[in-house]
Amino acid sequence: MLAIYKREFLSYFRAPIGWVAVALFALISGFYFVTMLGTGAVNIASEFSFLRRFFMVLIPLITMRLFSEEKKNGTEVLLYTSPVPMYKIVIGKYLAAISLQVLMLSGVFLHMIVLIFLSGRVDASSWGACIGYLFLSALFIAIGMMCSALTENQIVAAVVSFVVILFSQMLGTVATSAQNLLVSLLKSTKLFGLSEEAIYNAGVGISNAINWIDPFSKTSDFSAGIFGIVPLFFCLSFAALFVFLTYRLLEKKRWSQG
């Protein structure tokens, strides 16, 4: 597993992609940080929430090649016929992608150091936002990796994970519109003969259900410096689910008869 991890992580920097990802992240965060410095109100937590908006670009950049490239170059044969079991290959690659994300975050750590010089401290909300960001990216990297296992075309893998992440960022809006839609639908059709209150409750129910799977709102408390075990557990279990799905997808391919 270590071998897979090491090769994968180093390969980010043999190809331009690793440098591009790190540079892009540094550029975006640096831009925001400098703007904050200009206004005099430096807030690392708001820098992280700004960075979150770029998940849909940064994550596919990290994950699109993980399995697509192996498939395209024919090196997957090498991996799958090596004595390394499949689950170790998947986990090794996943950890390599996580490591790149952590490396990218080092730019923000520099900003924190600057902040210490300026104000003498880094408050809990900064650390909270950082941890929240890391767990969110752990989840999205797992999703991106699964997309990469679906196809041998890196572009397709990138686009699919872009769309999935974009959609998950819009879940809050989706929840509200789903609520409005359901309420107006039930009111106008008088289906099931429900009372006003029941209709309202049904609307809130569906909105809550959609919000429940929204990883962004789940971790928003972190930026306020409030730590909770539930959001972390939520991100980790979904990440584990997608890592597992990646593993199953690759196993399935061996058995497929298509």
Next chain:
Amino acid sequence: MIEITNLVKYYGEKKAVNGISFTVNQGEVLGFLGPNGAGKSTTMNIITGYLSATSGSVKINGHDILEEPELAKKSIGYLPELPPLYLDMTVLEYLNFICDTKGVSRKERIRQLAEIMRLVKIAHVSDRIIHNLSKGYRQRVGIAQAMIGNPEVLVLDEPTVGLDPKQIIEIRNLIKTLSKKHTVILSSHILPEVQAVCDRVVIINQGKIAAIDSPTALSHRLSGTSKLLLAFVGPFREAQSNLRAIPGVKNVTLTHEKDDACQVEIQVDPNMDVRKSVFFTMANHSWPILEFRSLDPSLEDIFLSVTNSKIDREG
């Protein structure tokens, strides 16, 4: 050493591999011969555990490839049709990575890498990025990769395809050297190649085994179809009747005619050497010979003969 029982693999409706069974003994070089799309690569992919068979079993050294994949895979080195190389690594980095995946210890590694690189002659390119290597060198790095970890079995899928003649000879010699220490399965669609290095040949066609035999026995089977090619200047009809009169000549057919020159194929009885008589017949009629040689049996001939003889036996 390798036990393959009743292997079947479906691709959709198509049976790519249809009930293949054979065994390979220790130290043997087994050739896998068949036209493109016969199911050679699929079978090899199943043997090495890259694909899973629809039914049937593969046992390497007594370890089932599905039930004990790690143990089975440890005893196999595989060179797929397309050498699985990370083009952005140097040769040494790449081979070190393979050592990592196969669990070769640090101490053992230095000795083993040095020996392998000497054997496949890539020591002088070890610091170069694989992307910049020629096809022949890439192929060798692929073979080196398969040899790492000293596996008992080497599975080589068309190891000489796309190489120039000199490289082909080198790779063949390499395989011969390897066969002293390893059991080798190698596939090819070139008959002389298989004849040159293999102890036993499996001929596979449309997913089925058409024949398993030693190369000599196979050419013996072919003995009913020996052919000569003759090109000369002269009238075809007259020459045909004269040639047919020679004892041992079975048939004479025209394959090509240009101006006054003819090219014919002569089917002969393999137990008789008719070449002298053919020469004197042509000389007596003052028909100058432009070309005269025996035709090597092609893969097609083998298939025809193998399938025909089957029909004979069954009929």
